[in-house]
Amino acid sequence: MSDNAVHVHERPTWPAIMTGWKRKCPNCGNGPMLKGYLGVRKSCPVCKEEFHHHRADDGPAYLTILIVGHLMAPLLLLVFETWRPEPLVLFTIFAIGTVALSLYLLPRLKGAMIGYQWAHRMYGFGKAD
Known part of the structure; x- marks a missing residue:
């Protein structure tokens, strides 16, 4: 690793996913991530982590259909x-x-899904800590 490389703190995946499951900010774990039912806040009101660049798109809907279908059909x-x-x-x-x-x-x-993206520094969540 060179001297110019920026040391980036590792973000654990499962805690971020579980915090996101609770609809809380994956960075601080306290602030609400969603406003209303599905609207994502621009940033966390507690720690100011930005969420506007997330790319959840249709992924949650596809996962919902997959899970509900596999539970309800049998x-x-x-x-x-x-x-x-x-x-x-x-x-x-x-x-x-x-x-x-x-x-x-x-x-x-x-x-x-947003917690996963945050943990893996995807789509703009990658700025150094």
């Missing part, structure tokens, strides 16, 4: 094969469950 088959409920009852229960799980996961996965 559960739907299990419930149908085991209890054979009326189709309208089955539809109602699984429609509500799918929507509720999707609404729960989407902002948390967005926060986790």
